Amino acid sequence: MERLANNSIKRTTKTLQPYLTLLLLLLYFNPSLAQDTSFENGKRYILGGLSVTGLQSYNEQTVKTYTGLRVGQQITVPGDEISAVIKKLWSLELFSDVSMYYTRIEGDKIFLELNILERPTLSKVTIYGVKKRKVDDIINDTDLKKGKKITESLIANTKNYLQNKYKKQGFLNAKVNIATAKDTSDTNTQSMVINVNKGDKVKIRSIVFEGNEKLSNKRLKKALKNTKKKKLYRFWKKSKYIEADFEEDLSNLIDTYAERGYRDARVLSDTFIKVNENNIDLKIKVEEGNKYYFGDINFVGNSVYTDRQLNQVLGIRKGETYNGVLLKKRIADDTKPDAIDLTNLYQNNGYLFSSINPVEVSAVNDTIDFEIRIIEGKETFLNHVTVVGNDKTNDHVIFRELRTRPGQKYSKDNIVRSIRELGQLGFFDAEQIAPDIQNPDPNAGTVDIKYSLVESGSSQIELQGGFGGGGFIGTLGLSFNNFSLQNIFNGKAYKPVPMGDGQTFALRLQASRSFRVYSLNFSEPWLGGKKPVRFNLSLSRTQQFATNFDNRGRIDVDRSRGFAITGVSLGLAKRVQWPDDFFTVSHALSYQLYDFNDFNNGLFNFGNGSSNSLNYTFGISRSSQGPSRIFPLSGSNFEFTAKFTPPYSLFSNKDFRAIRTRIDEITQDLFDIGPNPGTIEEQLEFEDLSDELERLEEERFKLLEFYKIKFRGDWYTQLVDKLVLRTNAEFGFLGSYNNDIGDVPFERFFVGGDGLGNFTLDGREIIQLRGYENSSLTPFIINPITGRQEQDGGTIYNKFSLELRYPLTLKPAASIYALSFLEAGNAFNNFSDFNPFELKRSAGVGLRIFMPAFGLLGIDFGYGFDTDARPGSVGPSGWQTHFIIGQQF
Missing domain, CATH: 2.40.160 (Porin)
Structure with a gap:
């Protein structure tokens, strides 16, 4: 094949280069074309042949098939077919170079050669500077798996990811070096070595505030919950600098002012001053503004609840110090799903599509008047309630515990309670119980709920x-x-x-050396399947043997002497609705x-x-702990029992x-x-x-x-x-x-x-x-x-x-x-x-x-x-x- 310096059709950063190259080739072999060939108008040829060179690990026929070019098809040179092939191959990110060459022309047939340079494949990764147990996590996070094509972007992204990862942990001086080397154990493979030098954690030497007159430095430093200066006695909260935590703390700082009436307070600047490799100073400049008080608070748009009812929940009175954080929580407290706020008040009574917005209507001197604008929306009812993920537990076991039924009013409180009841069953992972609100229709006033569950071992x-x-x-x-x-x-x-x-x-x-106990227990939580009435049957047999101490103080067990207890017990326990539906009343009759x-x-x-x-046991219990029975976060559990036998001596x-x-x-x-x-x-x-x-x-x-x-x-x-x-x-x-x-x-x-x-x-x-x-x-x-x-x-x-x-x-x-x-x-x-x-x-x-x-x-x-x-x-x-x-x- 005869080659010239300008006879390649090669896609680089200039998208027009393939067309220019082919045009020069055609002009070289047929100068007469210079009169009637232009860049916009290529010549039609029949593809006489296509060869692929430069392959190391890929099959030539596979590449030909992927190009979509077939011998005998008509192509325009220069034209869209050649450009599309090159773009398509580049998009795979498998090659570092793609070139198309003209080899010869025979009449109306043209013969082309596709030359590619394969990117090397990753064979193995070695990481230094981190703990061995962390290596697998890094490989998974960066997708550095065997067989991955090594690209410049892969190396750059890996380096940036690791440096940012450790900076977020307080290692601001972290450095990452990545090197690759040819691996002769396989074709076109390279090994990668990553050296991580985290350096020491950068500590905060001092935190300085400027512009604060109303609130003390001590009060402001307390507001920075995650950003603390280093002290010898502080071991429960580290003094490392983490940017994300610091940004969150700046918001907490503004909230601290807002809680004390300074609604216009803002951070003018925060300066990061590097003292040395291991220490920094933080300088925060604030503008406090004036202190404000609540004025009139009027409700607009409410018809379901009276102003008095809404004021009782809001709990803010005229003349009190302005507290923007409190106002926000009394409107909608996102930190607690069962919080007592206005949003939950409406959503627990069927008004899912309600919206409540506090609006400042006037600010005269130091007093701010508000309007609480309420759009109640249409009363919402549950349409479909479904559960997914219960591979072992039958649907009826789940649905009987749900407090959300089709046709009921939407209630956020009922959803929260349903999550607790499902968690208390012990059949599902309480941390992964997720209710999903689906297909909300404000016009029809309907909504669907889907509970996603993850089964946990129950045996x-x-x-x-x-x-x-x-x-x-x-x-x-x-x-x-x-x-x-x-x-x-x-x-x-x-x-x-x-x-x-x-x-x-x-x-x-x-069992132990001195006693043995055999027992059988059966319990049905919904006797009859319609009401939460628990039935319990227990059978037991206990054997206690006589014991003595020998001269050395060791226990000597005599199994020829002892006593035995044979017992049977029947019990019923029913969930009741009064004083609330957390209460259970139980009865048991047993004989020993x-x-x-x-x-x-x-x-x-x-x-x-x-x-x-022969005895009878009466019990009253109240259990509201949850959401998980393994690790309850809130709630309580009370149990009172009274056990009686007949007063035989009276008769x-x-x-x-x-x-x-x-x-x-x-x-x-x-x-x-x-x-x-x-x-x-x-x-x-x-x-x-x-x-x-x-x-x-x-x-x-x-x-x-x-x-x-x-x-x-x-x-x-x-x-x-x-x-x-x-x-x-x-x-x-x-x-x-x-x-x-x-x-x-x-x-x-x-x-x-x-x-x-x-x-x-x-x-x-x-x-x-x-x-x-x-x-x-x-x-x-x-x-x-x-x-x-x-x-x-x-x-x-x-x-x-x-x-x-x-x-x-x-x-x-x-x-x-x-x-x-x-x-x-x-x-x-x-x-x-x-x-x-x-x-x-x-x-x-x-x-x-x-x-x-x-x-x-x-x-x-x-x-x-x-x-x-x-x-x-x-x-x-x-x-x-x-x-x-x-x-x-």
């Missing part, structure tokens, strides 16, 4: 663990929290079990059989026989006073003789008295009669961001109808430790109080038969706690939050000993991890400041470690 392998009672207490169970009983015989529904109807089915085994086999402890003095407990002919008197006499005689009689006569007398005591005790507690009152309250207060304060108060009391019978030896309160072990042992309730060993705050008594000090169990307790929580992550795979706590509580034998201020105190820190498959995992480190109730204990309890697995949130 759990339950594991609990903790140390107490001289050994490890563990629980293993399966809990299916979105079970479907109606599909129990449907083989196709097992994935791995029938799911989707919102029911709960749990099997549980809890206590069966003894040569077993004695300090609570009851009969080792053989049985006791029966019995037994003389319980005489029985009790005889028991007291025998007990005193046993104490006088002692657990180790010295003579045969004393030993025989001791055995006879013991047998008689067991018989009388069994007669006294054959049918258990008692009442039990409990209260628990939890409050959740969002302090800053997602820093939440949980406040807790608890109280419990176990009483008797007949003083001659006395308090029953079961159902008592054992305080201290990690709180594990519920529904175990003798029906006792384990009350968590960290910083002390399990049940170590429970009163002790002397067993008259064994002579040992044994736990009596409290008949009354109270407990208070404060807990600060902050989430580290709330992702569906794992929700993690850290906490610190202060706790205080105690247990007492009776009301005469009860002192609500005689508390055992503790403090500590902890961590919680919630994973859908395993439930809640956690660890607490608590320090007990006081002496526990165990005999011989002296000094503070000290540091205790508590492993929490499956405990309450």
Whole structure:
């Protein structure tokens, strides 16, 4: 092929160059064309052939096909076909050069050559100057993946992205160098090396204000919430300079003035002064203006609400200091979805298309008059309500929890409440529940709502663990929290079990060396499917074995002696509408059989026989915590329960006073003789008295009669961001109808430790109080038969706690939050000993991890400041470690 200096048809930055080049070629080979060929009018040829040169990794036929040129087609030279091909190839950004050459002309046929220069392909990326765990994030953010074509813009964009990324983090001197080198391991590939030098964070040495007379420097510096000058004692807020935070703080500065009546305040200038490589000074010049006051505030356009009703919500009176921030929040507070403001007042009553705008109508001297102009719009009703994303949970389970139904008035409050109810189910990620307002039609007054949901794991392998009672207490169970009983015989529904109807089915085994518990629980939250009536069925079996301490102080378990509890419980709980629809009223009927086999402890003095407990529990609770049940941000949870048995002694002919008197006499005689009689006569007398005591005790507690009152309250207060304060108060009391019978030896309160072990042992309730060993705050008594000090169990307790929580992550795979706590509580034998201020105190820190498959995992480190109730204990309890697995949130 014969080439000339000007015989290329090449697209560079000059778009006319291909035409000029072809024109010169044609003139060279056929000078006669100079008379009748112009730039605007090319000559028609038949494409005789097209070859592609310069290829390294692409197939020639693929490139030919992509050009769209076919041998035998007519083309104009110069013309649009050639220009379009070159543009098309350039648009792929795969080539660094595209050239079209003329090779020869045979009659009306022209032969062309397409020469391309491929861009190199990225083979690997090495990044220095950042932590290894950050490398993958940088590669993903910059799209530096293997096979990516290396272009000048890719390198420039990567460099700019990294420099800006670290500048936003306070590394204002960050520098990034990017180099590429040929990689001989593959064809036309290059490796890339990125060197990141973040340098030191640039700190703020000083912040200087100019022009402020009304507000002090201290007040203005406080307004800069994210921009602080460096101080040795400030460790909770860094003094690094971040431009985005500083811009936000300048807005906060103006808001600070606006809150105090200076509506005309503005920032005249903000100057960034570089002191050295690591320090800067900030100089902010402000103009404060005059102080203003609210004048008349008139409402215009309102017909749904009276001026008086609107003024009550607005809460601003004539003569008050002008506060632009407050006025804005009382019109529409964007920081709280359930805020008490005028916009929510209308939107909660069906007026979605309402608009409310405060307008200054006059500003005389220092007084500003306002008109609150209201366009109420047409009353809005819900048209379609849909849900998406529920792959496992059936639609009816979701729709029955929604407070938004087709045909209802639009209410923002109902949407917020629906989000809470869906989050409380535990089937969906509460952080990703997103209502989408669709198809708003102001003329028809209708709107659609679509709830987008993300399923989270609802079945759990339950594991609990903790140390107490001289050994490890563990629980293993399966809990299916979105079970479907109606599909129990449907083989196709097992994935791995029938799911989707919102029911709960749990099997549980809890055990230690000294006890075992088996339980089965089934719960249906909407019995009958029409009303929120929860049905609950529980079956349980508990075995408690006798224990003794050997000479080395180790626990020796005797499984041939012990007692067992067999229980069944039926419950109904109904959500009610009064006082509000957060309340639930519950009823439960349960029966427990206590069966003894040569077993004695300090609570009851009969080792053989049985006791029966038939009881009814009435409960009232109010739960408004949310939006997530794992990490509530706000709301509260109150629960009051009263448990009763029939007063059998009122209908019995037994003389319980005489029985009790005889028991007291025998007990005193046993104490006088002692657990180790010295003579045969004393030993025989001791055995006879013991047998008689067991018989009388069994007669006294054959049918258990008692009442039990409990209260628990939890409050959740969002302090800053997602820093939440949980406040807790608890109280419990176990009483008797007949003083001659006395308090029953079961159902008592054992305080201290990690709180594990519920529904175990003798029906006792384990009350968590960290910083002390399990049940170590429970009163002790002397067993008259064994002579040992044994736990009596409290008949009354109270407990208070404060807990600060902050989430580290709330992702569906794992929700993690850290906490610190202060706790205080105690247990007492009776009301005469009860002192609500005689508390055992503790403090500590902890961590919680919630994973859908395993439930809640956690660890607490608590320090007990006081002496526990165990005999011989002296000094503070000290540091205790508590492993929490499956405990309450």
